[in-house]
Amino acid sequence: MTRPSVPTRTHGLTRAALPLxxxxxxxxxxxxxxxxxxxxxxxxxxVAPDELVALLTFCRDDEELDTALLSDLSGVHWxxxxxxxxxxxxxxxxxxxRVSREQGVIEVLYIxxxxxxxxxxxxxxxxxxxxxxxxxxxxxxxxxxxxxREVYDFFGVEFEGHPNLTRILMPDDWIGHPHRKDYPLGGVxxxxxxxKYIPPPHERDLREVID
Amino acid sequence: MAIDPGTDAELSDDAxxxxxxxxxxxxxxDAVEDDHITVNMGPQHPSTHGVLRMVLDLDGETVTRxxxxxxxxxxxxxxxxEVRTWVQGTTFFTRMDYLxxxxxxxxxxxxxxxxxxxxxxxxxxxxxxxxxxxNRIASHLVWLxxxxxxxxxxTMMVFxxxxxxxVLDLFESQSxxxxxxxxxxxxxxxxxVTDDFVExxxxxxxxxxxxxxxxxxxxxxxxxxxxxLRGIGPLDADTATRYGVTGPLLRAAGVPFDLRKAQPYSGYxxxxxxVPTETAADSYARFLLRIEEMRQSMRIIRxxxxxxxxxxxxxxxxxxxxxxxxxxxVDGIGNDPExxxxxxxxxxxxxxxxxxxxxxxxxxxxxxxYVPVESPRGELGYAITSIGTxxxxxxxxxxxxxxxxxxxxxxxxxQMVADVVVVVASLDPVMGGVDR
Numbered sequence: 001m002t003r004p005s006v007p008t009r010t011h012g013l014t015r016a017a018l019p020l021x022x023x024x025x026x027x028x029x030x031x032x033x034x035x036x037x038x039x040x041x042x043x044x045x046x047v048a049p050d051e052l053v054a055l056l057t058f059c060r061d062d063e064e065l066d067t068a069l070l071s072d073l074s075g076v077h078w079x080x081x082x083x084x085x086x087x088x089x090x091x092x093x094x095x096x097x098r099v100s101r102e103q104g105v106i107e108v109l110y111i112x113x114x115x116x117x118x119x120x121x122x123x124x125x126x127x128x129x130x131x132x133x134x135x136x137x138x139x140x141x142x143x144x145x146x147x148x149r150e151v152y153d154f155f156g157v158e159f160e161g162h163p164n165l166t167r168i169l170m171p172d173d174w175i176g177h178p179h180r181k182d183y184p185l186g187g188v189x190x191x192x193x194x195x196k197y198i199p200p201p202h203e204r205d206l207r208e209v210i211d
Numbered sequence: 212m213a214i215d216p217g218t219d220a221e222l223s224d225d226a227x228x229x230x231x232x233x234x235x236x237x238x239x240x241d242a243v244e245d246d247h248i249t250v251n252m253g254p255q256h257p258s259t260h261g262v263l264r265m266v267l268d269l270d271g272e273t274v275t276r277x278x279x280x281x282x283x284x285x286x287x288x289x290x291x292x293e294v295r296t297w298v299q300g301t302t303f304f305t306r307m308d309y310l311x312x313x314x315x316x317x318x319x320x321x322x323x324x325x326x327x328x329x330x331x332x333x334x335x336x337x338x339x340x341x342x343x344x345x346n347r348i349a350s351h352l353v354w355l356x357x358x359x360x361x362x363x364x365x366t367m368m369v370f371x372x373x374x375x376x377x378v379l380d381l382f383e384s385q386s387x388x389x390x391x392x393x394x395x396x397x398x399x400x401x402x403x404v405t406d407d408f409v410e411x412x413x414x415x416x417x418x419x420x421x422x423x424x425x426x427x428x429x430x431x432x433x434x435x436x437x438x439x440l441r442g443i444g445p446l447d448a449d450t451a452t453r454y455g456v457t458g459p460l461l462r463a464a465g466v467p468f469d470l471r472k473a474q475p476y477s478g479y480x481x482x483x484x485x486v487p488t489e490t491a492a493d494s495y496a497r498f499l500l501r502i503e504e505m506r507q508s509m510r511i512i513r514x515x516x517x518x519x520x521x522x523x524x525x526x527x528x529x530x531x532x533x534x535x536x537x538x539x540x541v542d543g544i545g546n547d548p549e550x551x552x553x554x555x556x557x558x559x560x561x562x563x564x565x566x567x568x569x570x571x572x573x574x575x576x577x578x579x580x581y582v583p584v585e586s587p588r589g590e591l592g593y594a595i596t597s598i599g600t601x602x603x604x605x606x607x608x609x610x611x612x613x614x615x616x617x618x619x620x621x622x623x624x625x626q627m628v629a630d631v632v633v634v635v636a637s638l639d640p641v642m643g644g645v646d647r
Contacts, residue, residue, distance in 0.1 A: 013473065040325055040580050069453045072581065074594050074607035083598065097577040097599040109594065111581055111609070115452065118473050122581065141456025146617050169282040169646060173353060178290055179605070185294070 016121035017090075018064065026064055028149050031055055043121040049134045052125045056140045059112050067112035070137070071120065073147035077129060077180045080104035106128035110137070127157065129180070136162040154179035162182040165209075246271040250628075254283050258361040258632040263640030265619070267631065273629060277623040279616050284646035292606050296572030297323050298533060300603060302393040304593075307608060308644035310353050313324040313339075313382075314586040316395035319606070321476055322582040322595040323397040326575045327531065334480045335524040341412060341515045342382065342394075343584075344478075344508040348419065350587035351501045355426060357637040358498075362439050367429065373640040374422045381411050396533045399525035412516055416509055423505055430498070440495040444622040444634040447492050454618040456591025458611055460638065462493040463500045468491055471583040481518070482511045494637040512629035529564055529575050572601040588612050588639055612644040 018026075024036040027045055034055065035046045047055050059067045082100045105126040113120040127134050136159035137144045148159040149168040153189040156177035159165055167174060176183050253264035262283035268276040288307055292300045293340075303314040304319045317339055324331060331339075356371025359427060379389040385404055386394035394401050401507065430436045448464040461468055469486040471479040485505040489496035525532045554562040577599040583592035589611030596605040615638050622634045 013467070039578055042580060052606065070455055071459075071583070071590060072592050072594060072607070072609035076579075076596050076605045076607075079643070099598075109579075109607075111594070113590065115468050120581075122579075126297075139629075141455065142453045143614060143617060146613060167282075169285040171282070 003013050013116060013118050015117050017114075017117050020119075020121070023119065023121055026062070027055070027059070030058060036133055044047065045121060045123045047123055052123070053137060053140060053204065055123065056112070056137050060140060065112075066114045066116050067120070068115050069113040070110060070141035070143050070147075071113045072109070072111035073137075073144055073151065074109050075151040075157060075179065076107045077155060077182075078105050078107065079129065079181045105159055105163045106132045107136050108151060108157060117195050132157040133160060133203065134158070135160050136165075138162055153177065157178065223235050223634075233483065236436045247275075251378050252631070258635065260357065260635060260640055263616075263635070263642055263645070265631065265635075267623075267628065269628065270415075272627050274623045274626055274628060277634075279619055279622045280615070281645050282422070284612060284642045286587060286647065287646050289606050289608060290483055294602060294604050296601050297397055297575055297603065298572055300606065301396055302391075304606075304608070305391045305393050306643065307610065307647050308586065308588070308591070308612065309586070310350045310641050311346055311586050311591075311644075313342050314392055314584055314591055315479065315608075316393065317343060318582055318584040318586075318593045319595075320395050320397045321584065322580050322593040323575060325580045325582055326578055326595065326597055327397070329398060329526050329528065329531065330525065331399050331477075332523050333478070333520045334403075334522045337515050337519050338400060338404055338408075338524065339395055339477050340479065340482070341512050341519075342385070344512045344515075345378050345381060345412075345415070347508045347587045348383060348505045349375045352378070354501060354587075354636075354639045355498075357563055358639075359430070361632050361636050363435070364430075364436070367426065368423070369423075370426060370429075374419065377415060377418060384408075384411060396525075398528075398531045398533065399523070401533060403524045409516055409519065412512065416513060416516075418508070419509060423502060427502055436498075437495065438635075439630075440498060441491075441493060443494045443626060443630050444637050445493050445616055446622050450621055451618065454621065455614045456586070456589070456618050456632075458587070458615070459497055459500050460615060460618070461589070462487065462491045463496040465490045470583055475527065476582075479511075482514045484511050494633050497517065497637045520624070530568075533568070534565060539631070558587060573603050574599060588641070588644070589615060607647060610647060611643040612638075612640040612642070613647075616640050616645055 020041075022039055024038075024041055024045070028034055028036065031047070031051060031054075033048060033051060037044050037046070045055070056070075059065045078099075078101060080101050080103055082098075084098050087106065102148070106129050108125045108127065110123040111120060111123075125134055132155065134157055136148055138148065138159075139161065145163070146168060148157075148162050149159050149165060151161060152162075152165050153167045153170050154177055155177060215538075248269050250267045250269055251264065252267055254262040254264075264283070266278040266280065267274055268278075271339040286306075288303045292303050295303065300319055300323075302333075307315050352371045352375040355377070356368045356638045359365075359367025359371065381390060382394075383389050385408065386392035386401070404442040426609060427584045446460060446464060448461070448466050451461045451464050451466070457468065465488050467486045467488050470476075471484075472486055484507045487500055487507065489500050554565050577597055579594070579596045581592055581594045583590045585591075590609065591611055592609035594607040594609065595603055598604045619634055622638070623631050626634065
């Protein structure tokens, strides 16, 4: 495996954290196609998969951002269709959730952290859920290796350029990707006594989860 | 010695396969033409901290590659949580890293509280800190015990587990369980601490420093301990960062990164403590560091006990608050006569609320948060996604054991086979956390 070149660093918290606005401004100055949003005091950068490796390399090597650590890499599946949650909106006063998607997506989320400046932010790369493909960032951060295998295992995302993209937590011969919302819950037939198959209980109905 | 196709260990088609049982190693030595052999270690092996399997490529007795193979303990906790309410989530996540259950509970609850936008009462925060720091000590004691055992020091094993049991007694007295407590809930604690809580903590604070000094005396200048640990499993700061390694391993490489200082949560900013670092970046440095971390934990507990505030341990909002006023009744926990009288005899609304809260739970606003805490093994992060229902849409856990395990390869390369045991021990992986 080729070792990515990382500039020599001084270790420890040496500088003050950049405000989220400054991070967003610095990134969008170099990557005009990146959109940003802030919620719950957290910054998210939305990037197209083809710009992902360039963006992460920039964040790692940039003097100002200096995000030497890829803290986390995970996925979330947002299937196509209308999703409206208005349950209990009258009692809690929280806005209802209303999202409609023509194309289901899998969002691959990267948490980048700076050890010298003590700031962190999230990078989100969305890919269609029918043939999810995202370039591998193992060449930028070696720690992405296990994480990407996990996201492949759970969501079926093909990380292009990954040195060894195989299942990591599920058995090697498993069929399907269990964290996708279209994965049937209770879909594994279990033969009970006298070869009886008992359907999964109502609570495991997928519509309960995504409806 | 066959290798699964799912691993990145390569075995060429014409490679010689030998099955070895018992003491017939001579036949292997005779059969091997060059010195390169591939050996399987685990998943059932006394020194792999659970069901961890490693494939070792060896050149003679030197490791040229270590491939960790995981997943034997995968229980689908993240998936399971998607069909449980937010409060039920804690009972699942507490079982991930079973040596640090309170960290899992706290991190998950901090995430839920961030989405809810609620502030936990000060007393609950202080109790969380006290219990987490005791948990850190208990976890490091297990590390010391199992690490000692793997190097043949069964004395250390008995000592470590003996003192850990005292800490677990404290947890049992407060939560009812030695492990997997589900004691920390979104909004605060499942119930207030008992009247003798401070007294119990004081007794531990009196006992533990003496015992930890004893372990240090036993091991620090022990020639075998030194020979087996010094210079073994080196991992410098740059490599550690590239592999995402955090926690004691990163601090033993000289990087003073500790989330309790960097991003204080649960009121850690009020307490005075140091972030110990070492520069040697080997297994011995990690031993010294963990010993010092236990001392710093006790410093934090001391201050938290001295300033332990009174008041409630659960948020006031009855839509969220688990009924934490329950107490030990004549027939067991949860039967506070006052509370039972209130919901059964006085207020129909209170009964409805209790029923709704305990069956369908509360809803959490839509959004995405990432909340990390400093667990005994490093950055334990919860990436929680909600779409406004009473169940999480997706919870992903950034488990430090899972991430750190990747570095086993670079740490073991060039070392002897016997040192693999030390490398894995100094990583301190918990397979419940790795496989989730």
